Amino acid sequence: MTESRRARHLRTSWIVLGGLTLLAAGMTWPLIAKLSSRFPGTDTWAFDESTFAWNLWYFKHALLDLHVSPLHTDLIWYPLGIDLILYTYNFFNALIALPLQLALSLPVASNLTLLVATVLSGFGAYLLALSVLGGKWANARVLTGELADAQAGSRRDLSLHLAALLAGIIYAFASNRAVYAALGHYNFYTTQWLPFFALYLLKTLRQPGIRNAIMAGLFFALAALAEITYASFLVLFALVALVALWKALPRRRDALGRICVAGAVACLLWSPILLPVAREFLSGDYALSGWGESVKLSADLIGLETPTDLNPALRPLSASAALGATAGQSQIERWKAELRAVEEGKGRFSDINTVFLGYLTLALAAVGGITGGRRAAVWRWVALVFGILALGPLLQINGRFRFSLDNLLPEGITFPLPSALLHYVPLLNANRASNRNSLILMPALAILAALGAQWLLEKIEVRKTASENRLARPLLIGGAAAVLALGILAEHLAVPLPTTDAGIPGIYRQIAAEPGNFAVMQLPLGWRNSFGVLGSEQTQLQYFQTALGKPIIGGNISRAPAFKMEYFGRIPLFKALTDLEMYKPVAPATDSAARDQAAALMALFDVRYIVTTPPIPGRYPYQDTWRETEAYALDVLPLEKPAFWEQDGYSAYRVNQPAIPNPFRLDLGTPGAEPYLGEGWSSTLEEQPYGDTGTWATGPSAELFLPMAGPVTSTLRLALAPLSYDGAPPQKVSISVNGVPVLRDRLLAPGWQPVEAVVPAGATRRGPNRVRLDFAWTASPRKVLPDAASRAVIGSTGITSPANLDVHGFDEAFISATAADGKVTNSSTGRRGYNVAVFDPRDGRLLDARGFDTAANSFEAEALATFLASLRPGLIVALATKGDAAANLTPAAIAALRGLGSRVGSAAELSGQSHAMVGVQGARAGSAAEQIAPRDAFVRVAGDFRTLAAALDWVELGQ
Numbered sequence: 001m002t003e004s005r006r007a008r009h010l011r012t013s014w015i016v017l018g019g020l021t022l023l024a025a026g027m028t029w030p031l032i033a034k035l036s037s038r039f040p041g042t043d044t045w046a047f048d049e050s051t052f053a054w055n056l057w058y059f060k061h062a063l064l065d066l067h068v069s070p071l072h073t074d075l076i077w078y079p080l081g082i083d084l085i086l087y088t089y090n091f092f093n094a095l096i097a098l099p100l101q102l103a104l105s106l107p108v109a110s111n112l113t114l115l116v117a118t119v120l121s122g123f124g125a126y127l128l129a130l131s132v133l134g135g136k137w138a139n140a141r142v143l144t145g146e147l148a149d150a151q152a153g154s155r156r157d158l159s160l161h162l163a164a165l166l167a168g169i170i171y172a173f174a175s176n177r178a179v180y181a182a183l184g185h186y187n188f189y190t191t192q193w194l195p196f197f198a199l200y201l202l203k204t205l206r207q208p209g210i211r212n213a214i215m216a217g218l219f220f221a222l223a224a225l226a227e228i229t230y231a232s233f234l235v236l237f238a239l240v241a242l243v244a245l246w247k248a249l250p251r252r253r254d255a256l257g258r259i260c261v262a263g264a265v266a267c268l269l270w271s272p273i274l275l276p277v278a279r280e281f282l283s284g285d286y287a288l289s290g291w292g293e294s295v296k297l298s299a300d301l302i303g304l305e306t307p308t309d310l311n312p313a314l315r316p317l318s319a320s321a322a323l324g325a326t327a328g329q330s331q332i333e334r335w336k337a338e339l340r341a342v343e344e345g346k347g348r349f350s351d352i353n354t355v356f357l358g359y360l361t362l363a364l365a366a367v368g369g370i371t372g373g374r375r376a377a378v379w380r381w382v383a384l385v386f387g388i389l390a391l392g393p394l395l396q397i398n399g400r401f402r403f404s405l406d407n408l409l410p411e412g413i414t415f416p417l418p419s420a421l422l423h424y425v426p427l428l429n430a431n432r433a434s435n436r437n438s439l440i441l442m443p444a445l446a447i448l449a450a451l452g453a454q455w456l457l458e459k460i461e462v463r464k465t466a467s468e469n470r471l472a473r474p475l476l477i478g479g480a481a482a483v484l485a486l487g488i489l490a491e492h493l494a495v496p497l498p499t500t501d502a503g504i505p506g507i508y509r510q511i512a513a514e515p516g517n518f519a520v521m522q523l524p525l526g527w528r529n530s531f532g533v534l535g536s537e538q539t540q541l542q543y544f545q546t547a548l549g550k551p552i553i554g555g556n557i558s559r560a561p562a563f564k565m566e567y568f569g570r571i572p573l574f575k576a577l578t579d580l581e582m583y584k585p586v587a588p589a590t591d592s593a594a595r596d597q598a599a600a601l602m603a604l605f606d607v608r609y610i611v612t613t614p615p616i617p618g619r620y621p622y623q624d625t626w627r628e629t630e631a632y633a634l635d636v637l638p639l640e641k642p643a644f645w646e647q648d649g650y651s652a653y654r655v656n657q658p659a660i661p662n663p664f665r666l667d668l669g670t671p672g673a674e675p676y677l678g679e680g681w682s683s684t685l686e687e688q689p690y691g692d693t694g695t696w697a698t699g700p701s702a703e704l705f706l707p708m709a710g711p712v713t714s715t716l717r718l719a720l721a722p723l724s725y726d727g728a729p730p731q732k733v734s735i736s737v738n739g740v741p742v743l744r745d746r747l748l749a750p751g752w753q754p755v756e757a758v759v760p761a762g763a764t765r766r767g768p769n770r771v772r773l774d775f776a777w778t779a780s781p782r783k784v785l786p787d788a789a790s791r792a793v794i795g796s797t798g799i800t801s802p803a804n805l806d807v808h809g810f811d812e813a814f815i816s817a818t819a820a821d822g823k824v825t826n827s828s829t830g831r832r833g834y835n836v837a838v839f840d841p842r843d844g845r846l847l848d849a850r851g852f853d854t855a856a857n858s859f860e861a862e863a864l865a866t867f868l869a870s871l872r873p874g875l876i877v878a879l880a881t882k883g884d885a886a887a888n889l890t891p892a893a894i895a896a897l898r899g900l901g902s903r904v905g906s907a908a909e910l911s912g913q914s915h916a917m918v919g920v921q922g923a924r925a926g927s928a929a930e931q932i933a934p935r936d937a938f939v940r941v942a943g944d945f946r947t948l949a950a951a952l953d954w955v956e957l958g959q
Contacts, residue, residue, distance in 0.1 A: 012161055013123075020122040020168060024115050027173050027489065028181070028497050035111045036104075038499035041184035043540075044336050044618040046528075049184030049500060050543035051556050052090060053110050057546040059094035060101050070094075071276060076542060076555030077527065077564060078519050079605055079705055079768040080678065085276045086559035088187045091225040093117075106546055107502040114181065117190045122172030124195035125443055129167035129450040131199055132375055133160050158474055159457040162481035166364075167443075167450035169485055170492075171195065174442045175308045175356040176435075178494030182310055182335065183352070188436060193223035195443050197234055198241075202378070204258045205245055213258040217265025224270050228277065229431050231270075233386075233440050240385050244378045294423070295401060297433035298392020299355040306348075308356050309338040310494035332498050336618055343620070349399045355390055355438040358491040360484065361449050368451030376451055383444035390441055392434035393420035432530070453484055500540075507645045507652045508548040511609055518767065519605050521553040523612045523630055524622045525577050527568055529560040534569050535578030536622040541613065553605065563679050570674045570683075573598050573636065580629040582621055593671065599638045601675055603657045604707040606767025610639060614649025660709045663717075663958025669693030678703030678770070682946065689951035690721045690752060697949040700775055705768040706957045713761045716742065716771065717754060719953035724750040725784045731950060732776040737763045739770070752953060759957070769957065775949035782943035792943030794876065795929040797901055797920045803844025804942035805878055809914040810935060813882035819844055820945045827878065832856070833885045834864055834915075839876040841920075847875070854885045854893070861893040868896035873922035879915065881937070886910035901928030913937070 025032040031040060041049030062070035070089075074081035093113040100109035171191075180188040200216035223230040238259070249255050267274060300306075307314035312331045341347040369380050394401040395415040402412030419434050460480050461473065511520060522544075526537030539556040553574075568574050572593035576586045586594075601607075612630050615623040622629075634641070638656040645652040666676050669687055673695070680702030681695050689696060708714070722731035733755065735743040740763035746755055782792060792800045808814040813835040815828040827837035831851025838848040852864040869892075871877065877900050889907035897904055900919030903926040904910060916937035919928030931937040 008157075016126055016161075016165055016168070017119065017123055019165070020119045020126075020172060021115075023122075023169065023173065023489075024118040027178075027493070027495065028115065028118065029495050031111060031115070031497055031499065034499065035108045037107065037502050039107065039110060039184070039502050040114065040181040040186075040189075040497055041500040042182055042336060042339060042498045043500045043616050045183055045339055047184060047500070047539035047543075049186065050539040051088070052093070052184070052186040053106060053502070054539075054543050054546060055087070055089050056094050056097045056101065056110055056113075057106055058084075059089070059091075060098050061549075063098075075545060075549075075551050077557065077560070077568075078551035078553055078555075079770070080564055080567060082555065082557050082560060082564065084557075085273075086228075088227065088558045090187050090190055090227065091273060092193075092222055093186070093190060093226065110186075114186060114189060117192050118172050118177070120192035121177070121195065122168035124168075124192055124199070125171035125446050126164045126168035128195045128199040128443070129164035129447055130160065131202065132379075132447055133163055133450055133454050158477055159454055159461060162477065163450045163454035163457060166453045166481065166484055166488065167446040170358070170361055170446040170449055170488055171443050173489060173492050174361075174446075175311070175358070175492045175494065176354050176438045176442060178310055178492065178497065179308055179352065179354045182494065182498045184500075187227040187229075188439060190226040191439055193219045193226065194230065194234070194439065197223055198237065198443065201238055201241060201262070202245075204262055205242065205249060205255050208251075208254065210258060210261050213261040214265050216262040218269060220262065220266035221269035224266070225273065228273075229436060230439075232431060233437070236385070237382060237440055240381050241378050244381045248374070294392055294419075294432045294434055295394050295396070296350045297435055298350070298394075298396060298419075299390040299435045299438065300349045300353065300396045300399065301391065302398045303349050303353045304355055304357050305359065305362070306353055306356060307491065308353050308494065309335050310497075311356075311491070312495065313490050313493050331496060335498055340618060340620075347399070350396060350401075351435070354435045355441070356492070357442075357445060358488065360487040360491055361445060364449035364452035364456075364484070365445045366448075366452070367455060368448035368453070371455045372448065372451035376448055379444045379447045379451075383441060383448060386437045386441040386444065388417060389419045389422075390435055390437040391417055391419065393417060393423065453481070456484075457481065504544050504547045505648065505650045507611060507647070507650055508544050510645065511611075511652070512548050512550065514608075516766075517550065518608045519551045519553060520548060520609045520611060521605075521607045523577070523610070523633055524581055524626065525554050525574065526581065527554055527560075527565055528556045529565065530558050532565070534565055535574075536581040536625070538613070538616075538619075538622070553607065561679075566683070567674075567678070571597075571601070572674075573601055576636070577629060577633060580632055581625050583625060586632070595636055597672055597675070598636050599656075599658045600707075602638060602655050603660050604675055604705060604768055606657075606707075608655050608657070610637060610653045610655060612651045612653075660707045661958070662709065663715070663956050664707055665954060665956045666704075666706065667693070667954045668695040668952050676705050678705055680773075681952075682948075687951075692719075692721075692752065692953050694719075694721070694951040694953040696946065696951050697773060697775060698778070698946050700778055700949065702773050702775075702949070702952075704771040704773075704955060706771055706955065708764050708766060708769055708957065710766045711761045711764045712959060714759045714764060714958050715956075716757045716759050717956040718756075718773075719752055719955075720748055720755050720950050721752045721953070722748040722750065722775075722950040723779055723781070723784075723948045725779075728779070728784070729777060733950065734774045736772045736774075737769055738765060739763075739772075745776075748950060771955070771957070773950075773952075778947040778949045780945060780947050782945055785944075792941055794918050794920055794941055795901060795923075796927045797923045799841065799874075799876070799920050799923075800943075801839070801844065801876055801918070801941045802842065803839060804945065805839075805876075805918050805940070806942070807878045807880045807916040807918055807939045809880040809882065809916040809937045811883065813880040815849075815878045815880050817844060817846060817878075818942075818945075822945075828880060830882070832882050833860060835880050835882060836864070836867065837878045838871060839878070841874055841876050844876075854889055855883055855887050858888045858890055861888045861890045865890065865892035865896040868893075868899065868921075871921045875921045877919050877921060879917045879919075881915045884912055885915065886913065898925040899923075901925065902930055903928075904932070 039049040059070045062068050071084050076082060097109040097113050100112060177189055197216055197219040200212050203212040204216050220234055342352050369376050395417055401414055404412045457477050457480060461477055522541045524536040524538050526533060526535030528537035537556055542555055545552055572590050576590050576594040579586055615626045639653040640656060643651040643653050680697055680699040682698050731748045732745045733748055734745055735757055737759050742759050743757040794801055804818040806816045813828045815837045817825045817827055825846050827846050827849050828835045829849055829851035831853055833854040834852045836850045840847055850867055852860045854861045886907050900921060901923035902917055913932045914937040915932050916939040917928050917930040918939055918941045929939050929941050931939050
């Protein structure tokens with residue numbers, strides 16, 4: 001490239017950047033006018049925008065103020081704290097926002113990172129399109145032999161850059177990005193590195209040298225640092241591109257080598273986050289529950305060509321323009337009405353319509369896909385693959401995924417899609433929202449549309465080559481491109497962009513001025529992760545912590561171990577408040593326990609202030625439950641009244657904390673111990689280990705929270721009894737208080753014994769003191785205790801079930817299997833008659849589940865007999881009846897039951913009876929675990945799967 005041509009391209013790039021910046025300001029209006037006072041988002045939704053603002057603040061606060069790792073915090077989910085390793089942190093934005101926060105403010109820093117993301121998304125797609133489109137000119141036909149090369153090159157450059165710019169406009173201002181901004185999902189708005197990765201990946205495949213591979217690895221790492229989900233998207237994109245280009249690659253082995261270099265660079269740069277993430281995935285309890293609403297969070301086939309409800313220009317064509325909309329409503333109000341309709345299940349689609357491809361965008365992409373030849377090959381495949389994945393595990397059309405097909409089946413049929421297979425791939429199944437695949441679909445469409453626009457502009461130019469007016473031709477080409485750009489912007493329009501208030505009530509700064517570290521509790525009270533909510537969580541209250549700086553009860557996180565949510569849910573006061581928030585009455589026992597414990601709980605957590613906040617109009621459930629919830633809290637909690645601060649609906653109360661006994665003594669295994677037990681303890685509090693009430697430590701580490709009035713040299717005393725059995729290794733315990741070791745490798749003898757340690761004043765604090773017990777080993781009673789193991793033996797067969805089995809036959813039929821990892825499999829078909837579940841005797845895996853309506857006819861009974869007889873010897877079989885299943889039992893069916901170990905000799909013995917049984921194929925008659933009863937038959941084959949270290953009877957801390 002000559003110097004003049006390089007300078008021209010550089011000048012063009014700056015013009016494109018400037019144009020994209022102006023467009024970003026206009027297409028996100030009114031954000032540019034409210035950089036310091038508003039965030040993109042919708043206040044009736046989840047306040048995820050507040051989450052990402054908090055992320056930026058905590059990253060700075062952890063590094064510069066607390067001098068700790070930003071991958072953990074004790075400021076939310078207090079007093080447990082929470083790891084932020086699997087959080088939607090958006091590390092790239094956190095890094096670039098850090099100096100902006102110091103120089104300007106948190107809202108300005110957050111908003112500028114979003115505007116930069118939009119501009120760079122467009123610019124990256126523009127550069128990617130230039131690379132793809134520019135490949136054609138080597139074989140371009142001469143438009144007219146009379147034109148000079150310089151003139152032809154200039155015109156070709158104009159068409160090339162304008163078509164590439166259209167790709168940038170499509171990608172940067174696509175409807176899906178606007179919807180993500182309006183929902184506060186900033187991680188899926190930070191898309192700028194995806195086209196840059198695609199650009200350098202394609203260069204890596206086609207060009208020698210490792211520079212492009214290094215750049216591809218860099219942009220992969222930047223994308224993964226913005227959102228971990230992007231890593232799986234880009235890996236899949238790379239595989240599709242590699243397959244699409246494989247035959248055309250000149251030196252395939254070299255290309256694969258360069259891909260490995262790119263992967264190594266990406267892993268190296270991403271490793272500070274990748275390694276902790278991988279370790280946490282392998283060791284933490286972060287499993288996706290079921291399908292994670294993956295059907296709901298999928299694109300709808302009709303929705304792909306239905307404008308979003310953010311588009312004021314195409315509102316009459318949108319999914320639910322007639323739902324709840326009135327002539328006097330603003331565009332923002334109509335958008336909120338649609339969100340509310342989705343929450344209530346009244347929307348046209350199962351979820352908010354996120355993926356609108358655009359009419360003109362899709363038309364241009366179709367032209368580009370047809371005329372683009374080999375240049376379009378990769379992008380056709382990428383669009384196809386990610387378009388199908390965006391549709392989710394089941395095909396949805398106009399909000400439905402079950403189709404009757406003229407009542408072929410009463411319940412309807414579904415059409416599974418390839419995305420369903422990803423549910424069974426570890427790590428990949430963590431991406432529960434299939435519609436996010438549109439973030440790769442849209443750049444593919446953008447490139448195809450650019451190819452289509454280039455072809456169209458060429459056609460326009462060819463028709464005007466006879467003209468000698470040099471100015472008319474570029475004006476005509478530019479005018480045509482402008483019309484296309486305006487059409488694209490109109491169909492993806494989302495103006496005005498919904499925003500939420502970035503202001504923070506003054507009470508938080510007033511409380512922040514009080515010295516010391518203490519907790520603040522707020523209403524609404526709630527905890528939220530990606531899989532569920534306890535109470536009415538409002539992330540905006542977590543954002544207020546950026547001014548408060550003190551720990552808060554509650555919080556929002558992406559992934560949380562199950563224990564964290566369970567801990568707060570089993571504390572009576574929190575259960576009462578969250579039940580009221582969610583329309584549930586408080587049970588009398590919960591109310592009594594909450595009142596008895598409220599004052600002590602405030603002292604344990606060192607909660608000094610309660611702040612009640614006004615409901616947000618249109619945000620349910622708290623809008624219509626807040627008065628009852630607030631009244632209950634003011635009645636139960638020990639507060640100074642009236643409120644010392646009231647303004648704009650916010651009220652603040654001081655807490656009257658009771659004196660903490662010195663020493664403080666906690667008797668385990670008795671009601672009221674829940675708040676004091678951290679992670680690592682059995683959820684069954686009232687046990688009788690070795691003759692005394694106590695609680696078992698179920699892991700190698702277990703934590704307690706013990707209150708103190710302030711730092712003082714103290715003595716910690718405990719009564720411990722290790723798990724004991726013949727041949728058990730010596731058990732040892734080490735103890736630390738707030739991270740300070742106070743006892744190392746204390747040998748525990750069998751039976752109950754006192755353990756004592758001196759705790760220096762520097763290791764203690766006012767409020768909850770984290771006492772950690774570390775044990776040398778754990779063991780499962782099922783494996784080491786004969787009595788515990790015998791409970792899992794199936795009757796007198798001598799066969800031990802590897803899974804705990806509960807079999808219940810009555811008016812319904814229940815069969816459930818609980819594996820060693822706690823996973824429960826419901827194995828009954830629920831049919832009338834006999835329900836049969838077959839399990840693998842090695843691992844307890846469900847092999848088959850059948851239902852036989854033996855109450856209907858003898859043919860079903862014969863089918864039962866045939867099925868049972870076909871099972872191979874040694875398989876574990878559970879049976880439960882629903883209703884009277886004996887009416888048509890045949891001798892063959894009775895023989896088949898006896899072949900499992902049943903004692904039944906004839907159908908008459910079962911007449912009018914319920915039947916529950918766990919047997920083994922080939923066992924002697926009468927050896928199964930079996931119950932026959934008039935109404936309700938129940939059989940349990942179960943052992944203690946827990947791993948136990950030691951039991952704790954009581955603990956005492958103080959002088």
